Amino acid sequence: MITCEEFFVEFGDYLENRVSPEILKELELHLSQCRACHVLYDSTCKTVKIVTESGSFDLPKSVSDPIIDRVMARLRTGPS
Numbered sequence: 001m002i003t004c005e006e007f008f009v010e011f012g013d014y015l016e017n018r019v020s021p022e023i024l025k026e027l028e029l030h031l032s033q034c035r036a037c038h039v040l041y042d043s044t045c046k047t048v049k050i051v052t053e054s055g056s057f058d059l060p061k062s063v064s065d066p067i068i069d070r071v072m073a074r075l076r077t078g079p080s
């Protein structure tokens, strides 16, 4: 299984549906087995949904990067 760090490396592309099928499988496996990433993924998706519903369908890097930065910061500093 991939690590949380590897997960977050691909996370931005995953949100934009730009990962290969093999990576997608790895990411979804990690999501199903890692509670921390699942929770963060869930809250990020809600944020992204709000952003995309209020604007265009595409998620520009300028929007997705700050979200991922925040999620990663929370992962590093959060309890566990």
Ligand SMILES: [Zn+2]
Binding pocket: 003, 004, 007, 030, 034, 035, 036, 037, 038
């Ligand atoms: Zn994880």
